[in-house]
Amino acid sequence: MAVTLYGTFAADRLALLVLALGLTGAALLTYALATVNAGSIVSALVGVAASWSLSAWTRGTGAPGGTVLAAVGIFVAAELAYWSLEQASVPDEGELVARRAAGLALRGFGALFLVACVLAALGLRPGGGLILETVGVAAAVGLLAIVLVLARAVYEAER
Amino acid sequence: MSDVVRYATPKLGGYVVLTALGLLASLIFARPELAAVSAPFAVVLAIGLAVSRRPDVRVYVDVDRDRLLEDEEVVLEIELDARDSAPRLELLVEVPSGLELVSGANPVALRLGFGEERRLELRFRCTHWGAPRLGDLHLRAGDAAGLLVWEETLERGSVLRVYPRPEELRQLVGPRETQLFTGNRVSRAKGEGLEFADLRQFVPGDRIRRINWRASARRGELWVNEFHAERNADVILFLDSFVDARRSDRGTLDEAVRAAATLTERYLLEKDRVGLVNFGGVLNWLRPGTGLVQRYRIVEALLNTEITLSYAWKEIDVLPRGTLPPKALVLALTPLLDDRAIGALLDLRARGFDLVIVEVSPLPYAETPPGELGELAFRLWKLRRDGRRLQYERAGAPVVEWREGEPLTSVLEGVNASRRHARARA
Numbered sequence: 001m002a003v004t005l006y007g008t009f010a011a012d013r014l015a016l017l018v019l020a021l022g023l024t025g026a027a028l029l030t031y032a033l034a035t036v037n038a039g040s041i042v043s044a045l046v047g048v049a050a051s052w053s054l055s056a057w058t059r060g061t062g063a064p065g066g067t068v069l070a071a072v073g074i075f076v077a078a079e080l081a082y083w084s085l086e087q088a089s090v091p092d093e094g095e096l097v098a099r100r101a102a103g104l105a106l107r108g109f110g111a112l113f114l115v116a117c118v119l120a121a122l123g124l125r126p127g128g129g130l131i132l133e134t135v136g137v138a139a140a141v142g143l144l145a146i147v148l149v150l151a152r153a154v155y156e157a158e159r
Numbered sequence: 160m161s162d163v164v165r166y167a168t169p170k171l172g173g174y175v176v177l178t179a180l181g182l183l184a185s186l187i188f189a190r191p192e193l194a195a196v197s198a199p200f201a202v203v204l205a206i207g208l209a210v211s212r213r214p215d216v217r218v219y220v221d222v223d224r225d226r227l228l229e230d231e232e233v234v235l236e237i238e239l240d241a242r243d244s245a246p247r248l249e250l251l252v253e254v255p256s257g258l259e260l261v262s263g264a265n266p267v268a269l270r271l272g273f274g275e276e277r278r279l280e281l282r283f284r285c286t287h288w289g290a291p292r293l294g295d296l297h298l299r300a301g302d303a304a305g306l307l308v309w310e311e312t313l314e315r316g317s318v319l320r321v322y323p324r325p326e327e328l329r330q331l332v333g334p335r336e337t338q339l340f341t342g343n344r345v346s347r348a349k350g351e352g353l354e355f356a357d358l359r360q361f362v363p364g365d366r367i368r369r370i371n372w373r374a375s376a377r378r379g380e381l382w383v384n385e386f387h388a389e390r391n392a393d394v395i396l397f398l399d400s401f402v403d404a405r406r407s408d409r410g411t412l413d414e415a416v417r418a419a420a421t422l423t424e425r426y427l428l429e430k431d432r433v434g435l436v437n438f439g440g441v442l443n444w445l446r447p448g449t450g451l452v453q454r455y456r457i458v459e460a461l462l463n464t465e466i467t468l469s470y471a472w473k474e475i476d477v478l479p480r481g482t483l484p485p486k487a488l489v490l491a492l493t494p495l496l497d498d499r500a501i502g503a504l505l506d507l508r509a510r511g512f513d514l515v516i517v518e519v520s521p522l523p524y525a526e527t528p529p530g531e532l533g534e535l536a537f538r539l540w541k542l543r544r545d546g547r548r549l550q551y552e553r554a555g556a557p558v559v560e561w562r563e564g565e566p567l568t569s570v571l572e573g574v575n576a577s578r579r580h581a582r583a584r585a
Contacts, residue, residue: 038169038170038173039169041169041173042172042173042176042177045173045177046176046177046180049177049180049181049193049196052196053184053188053190053193053196056190056192057188057190067192067195067196068195070196071192071195071196071198071199072199074196075199075200078173078174078177078200082168082169082170082173082305083305085169086247086268086305089249089266090249090251090266090267090268090299091268092247092268092269093264093267093268093269095269095270096247096268096269096270099270100247103303107199107203110199110202111198111199111202114198114199114202115195115196115198115199118194118195118198119191119192119195122191122192122194122195144179146175147172147175147176147179150167150171150172150175153166153167
């Protein structure tokens with residue numbers, strides 16, 4: 001919600017569209033948590049990320065301020081959402097909750113550091129260049145391959 | 160033990176999709192910050208999958224006892240020995256019907272460090288008689304990042320024997336005829352015993368201690384006391400398990416089994432021989448016997464009693480010879496709902512068996528159907544039941560109705576009263 005509001009206020013134009021996308025994402029996330037529906041979490045996070053991306057696009061080229069916080073916010077929201085789903089089926093005992101909370105905080109700080117580093121690295125080569133784009137395409141294709149492999153594994157496990 | 164199944168969690172799928180979409184969008188829209196947004200997800204995936212491995216946890220399960228009475232508690236001890244760390248281990252104990260959790264968490268999610276041992280105690284209360292299997296576990300272990308899960312079912316259960324809690328009984332239904340073996344019942348026949356029966360003239364061979372000196376002094380010749388012999392009886396518990404009337408976790412069969420267990424215990428204490436005929440979709444029988452072994456045999460047979468749907472017509476002839484000894488008291492526990500059991504009981508009476516019917520009333524489990532016609536049908540059904548009772552009573556077999564919540568002892572006293580009246584009328 002914070003990411004959505006930040007994106008809305010920071011947008012140079014199309015603020016209502018940014019807000020609508022963000023609110024849809026937030027509503028989907030609420031629905032996913034209320035109905036313990038893991039599938040809707042991805043849609044919700046994509047909605048929030050799209051809202052923030054649209055806001056960034058309205059502000060022209062280059063990473064806008066607050067990108068690091070938005071990225072960490074989306075990441076922490078995703079972690080908390082999946083953790084909540086686990087709690088719906090089997091609640092953690094006290095010690096485990098404390099450990100997981102500490103782990104989540106650590107991952108949040110790690111994400112903060114990572115995104116800042118990535119942005120700094122990208123900032124050195126704003127145009128990207130052929131090598132960076134090739135790496136990006138390879139990563140995207142690789143991820144799609146992972147999706148296919150996992151989907152197949154899940155299908156076989158269910159069968 | 161079943162195989163370990165590994166599968167990806169929704170989180171893994173979600174993170175892959177988010178990473179892929181972020182990178183693709185970054186390429187398509189030429190916005191490098193989108194790649195930065197998806198970077199934490201990609202890193203969690205990469206590191207999480209790289210370090211992910213199946214947690215090695217040994218599980219030992221034990222119950223503190225395997226024979227208990229209804230309403231007693233049993234403790235299930237689960238010992239977990241982690242040979243490798245388990246960041247999140249979910250443990251679910253299958254709770255069979257007839258048991259309810261009193262203390263302890265089920266399911267539970269915990270963390271086990273490397274070499275850590277944990278002992279969990281779950282306390283269950285036995286709410287219903289039967290032979291439930293307790294101790295089968297479902298284990299689900301997740302990796303540190305929550306991306307992969309290993310699931311396993313451990314069949315470590317033990318079969319518990321939950322015996323029906325015996326009811327307090329003040330008196331039992333006495334048989335009309337006794338058998339030849341020594342017991343606690345006063346026989347009509349004369350012989351060795353304690354209960355005085357009559358006086359008769361002394362004959363050579365009589366014991367001196369039997370001489371009634373007062374009667375002998377009055378009559379001027381020797382008279383001796385005669386006593387009633389103390390014999391045992393054969394009691395056959397006839398359990399009608401064709402159908403039962405049931406509401407949630409209570410039914411006529413439950414009541415009948417409880418009563419049968421109580422009667423078995425009490426008749427065996429009286430040194431009677433007790434047998435069992437489980438007359439239903441599946442026919443079971445136990446020839447009459449005495450002692451503790453017979454008691455356990457009967458109770459074990461009762462624990463396995465269940466309603467098995469069958470349309471096959473059965474008559475009492477299907478029972479093997481010797482199951483129903485002559486002069487036995489047949490104590491039937493029946494809801495009087497199935498014509499096969501009703502016919503078999505009439506047949507037993509026609510063959511001269513001393514028959515007593517305890518009707519486990521299905522009325523508390525029945526509801527009047529809605530509407531005028533429903534009410535009429537319900538009244539007709541009750542009238543038909545009354546007619547059946549009358550049919551048995553005309554045949555010389557008393558029928559007493561046992562309603563839910565009523566103590567069994569008062570029902571048996573009702574039987575004794577009706578038998579006394581019947582003798583008085585005769």
